[in-house]
Amino acid sequence: MDNHLLQTAGQLFLDSQRVLLVSHIRPDGDAVGSLLGLGLALQAIGKDTQMILADGVPKSFRHLPGSDQIHKNPEGNFDLVVVLDCSDIQRVGPVLDGYPQPDLNIDHHITNLNFGRINLVDTKAVSTTEILAEHFQVLGLPLTRPVAATLLTGLITDTLGFRTANMTPKALRIAANLMEAGANIYTLYQQALFTRSLQAARYWGSGLATIQLEDRMLWATLTLKDREEANYPGRDDADLINILTTINGVDVALIFIEQKNNKVKVSWRAQPGFDVSEIALQFGGGGHKPAAGAEIEGSIEEVRIKVLAATRDLLNGKIKY
Numbered sequence: 508m509d510n511h512l513l514q515t516a517g518q519l520f521l522d523s524q525r526v527l528l529v530s531h532i533r534p535d536g537d538a539v540g541s542l543l544g545l546g547l548a549l550q551a552i553g554k555d556t557q558m559i560l561a562d563g564v565p566k567s568f569r570h571l572p573g574s575d576q577i578h579k580n581p582e583g584n585f586d587l588v589v590v591l592d593c594s595d596i597q598r599v600g601p602v603l604d605g606y607p608q609p610d611l612n613i614d615h616h617i618t619n620l621n622f623g624r625i626n627l628v629d630t631k632a633v634s635t636t637e638i639l640a641e642h643f644q645v646l647g648l649p650l651t652r653p654v655a656a657t658l659l660t661g662l663i664t665d666t667l668g669f670r671t672a673n674m675t676p677k678a679l680r681i682a683a684n685l686m687e688a689g690a691n692i693y694t695l696y697q698q699a700l701f702t703r704s705l706q707a708a709r710y711w712g713s714g715l716a717t718i719q720l721e722d723r724m725l726w727a728t729l730t731l732k733d734r735e736e737a738n739y740p741g742r743d744d745a746d747l748i749n750i751l752t753t754i755n756g757v758d759v760a761l762i763f764i765e766q767k768n769n770k771v772k773v774s775w776r777a778q779p780g781f782d783v784s785e786i787a788l789q790f791g792g793g794g795h796k797p798a799a800g801a802e803i804e805g806s807i808e809e810v811r812i813k814v815l816a817a818t819r820d821l822l823n824g825k826i827k828y
Contacts, residue, residue: 508629508642516611516625517646520549523586527606529559530591531598533743533772536664536699539568539577541591541613541635543657547573548648557581561600565741570698571660572653587611592635592661594618594793613638618784618793633671633678636661640681652689659690664699667749672779672797707745709737714747714762723758723822725751726815728807730765742766744774752776759783759818763811766802771810774800775818786817 520526528546530538538560546558558577568574581602590609593599594616603609612623615632632638636658643650662682666674669682686692713733719726729744739745744762751760759781764772773790775783775798782796790813792801803810 508627508638510645512625512627513642513645516627517648519587519610519625520552520554521647524555525583525585526554526556526587526589527559527581527585528556528589528591529581529599529602531593532561532600533741534560534562534565534568536568537634537636537661538592539564539571539574540657540659540661540664541639542577543571543573544636544639544654544661545589545591545613545648546576547651547657548643548654551649551651551654552647557583557585559602561602562742565743566704567698567702568660571657573657581606589613590623592616595620596622616784616793617795618788618799631675633673633675634661634665636665637678637681640685641677650685650688655685655688655690656695659685659692660695660699663692663696668696668700673795703745704739706737706739710734710739710745711747711750713737714744715750718751720754720757721815721819723756724761724815724818725754725757725759726761726763726811727751728763728765728811730807731767743772748774748776758822761814761818763807763814765807769806770802770804771807772800772802773810773814774798781821783818783821786814786821789817790814 526549528542530542542558546556549556559581560577563579564574564577588609589611591613609623611625613627615635617630619628629638640658714727714729717728744764748762759777762774777783777797784794784796784799787794787799787801790801790803
């Protein structure tokens with residue numbers, strides 16, 4: 508990370524009074540954790556900070572300090588606009604409509620489009636919260652106990668409990684530093700990775716019943732009807748994709764999640780050696796080599812045909828990167 512850019516960002520935080528922080532739709536632990544970590548730290552140095560998620564906070568992260576301060580729409584004007592954990596500006600949804608180009612783009616996705624005036628993008632970081640935790644001192648921000656808890660949540664969730672292929676010794680050292688700052692790793696781990704609602708379990712059941720396997724590619728489908736019957740409140744897959752990746756003999760796992768307005772959310776997970784982020788880019792999405800996603804217009808069947816064909820090309824070596 509360029510130290511001059513970090514110092515410039517730190518000066519922006521120092522000079523601003525009203526700060527708007529946003530992250531992506533269907534927020535995960537890194538989105539919520541980075542939003543809260545930066546937001547609470549800015550509040551600690553006296554900044555008037557609004558934290559915005561178009562879809563609100565998932566129930567699984569409402570235990571985090573400050574989560575009740577996250578709203579769905581911003582109000583007023585701001586000296587500084589910061590986007591967190593987004594590879595492109597469209598990922599925030601409509602919340603920045605009418606606002607100028609973001610001042611800061613803080614992210615770790617390899618497909619980041621550098622859409623901010625200043626881009627703090629580190630593709631070697633395992634999470635956006637890792638970037639924040641590593642550079643808080645240079646940015647002039649305090650690492651309080653509540654901040655440490657939110658940042659550690661992002662590390663835990665984006666690495667599935669420190670077990671993804673991109674884990675690094677540095678990320679583990681940062682996790683230890685956050686524990687020393689007061690974060691309770693046991694509680695955060697349980698809440699983020701193991702605690703599930705009854706509705707989510709029923710939703711999983713619908714998806715698991717649709718599993719199909721073709722050579723080394725596995726996929727499942729969740730429809731709007733499945734979501735309604737399970738009474739599941741989110742627009743995501745309740746992390747079912749991470750269950751699919753544990754099945755033996757699978758190189759690439761996908762899940763198709765039907766959305767309203769004739770759209771389908773697709774998530775890919777891949778074993779080392781495959782780059783699914785490039786497939787996601789083909790469909791207007793993004794992410795990382797082993798984990799990516801896209802929201803694609805069309806019916807479940809239409810999208811599935813196109814996406815599976817592109818994924819077969821990857822597995823058969825027809826796509827070269």
